[in-house]
Amino acid sequence: MMISPATAADLDAIHEIESHSFKVAWPRETFEAELAREWARVDLIRDPHVIGFCNYWLIAPDHNRAGGEVHILSIATHPDRRRAGVGARLLAHALDGGRAIGATLATLEVRRSNRPAIAMYERAGFRTVHVRARYYQEDGEDALVMLAELRPLTRDPR
Numbered sequence: 001m002m003i004s005p006a007t008a009a010d011l012d013a014i015h016e017i018e019s020h021s022f023k024v025a026w027p028r029e030t031f032e033a034e035l036a037r038e039w040a041r042v043d044l045i046r047d048p049h050v051i052g053f054c055n056y057w058l059i060a061p062d063h064n065r066a067g068g069e070v071h072i073l074s075i076a077t078h079p080d081r082r083r084a085g086v087g088a089r090l091l092a093h094a095l096d097g098g099r100a101i102g103a104t105l106a107t108l109e110v111r112r113s114n115r116p117a118i119a120m121y122e123r124a125g126f127r128t129v130h131v132r133a134r135y136y137q138e139d140g141e142d143a144l145v146m147l148a149e150l151r152p153l154t155r156d157p158r
Helices: 008-021 028-036 086-100 115-123
Strands: 002-005 040-046 050-059 068-077 103-111 127-132 143-149
Touching: 002 086, 008 028, 008 040, 008 050, 008 068, 028 040, 040 086, 050 086, 068 086, 086 103, 086 115, 103 115, 115 143
Parallel strands: 068 103
Antiparallel strands: 002 040, 040 050, 050 068, 103 143, 127 143
């Protein structure tokens, strides 16, 4: 199973997984727009078909920040492949992408009721720093804002 950047040819598979994963799925056009944004990444895992994806932003360090940021917008796994480490691999890949540009923080929002995702994020070093009350418009559910501090990538001394 390899992680690779998504292309326009992957949009139908991404949208199908998105539709099976969230109460209100983002439209296909949203992912199409993400593919065109310089700072956005949509990466996926195939085995051999698309079984999961991660949409995230890499916000490079600038003179106003101590370091850059990785903002996770969405991680989703095909229903038949959940709880098999696919989401965790995609999350680790996104965090490594942030470290590669000098990011020192990772942020995300997650539904308060999404216990499996919260547990995955906590295992990756995220902690809840804020609650956004009634964040999700379709049902008024709260979002947890989670943050992880990133350590720089280390080079293999070999």
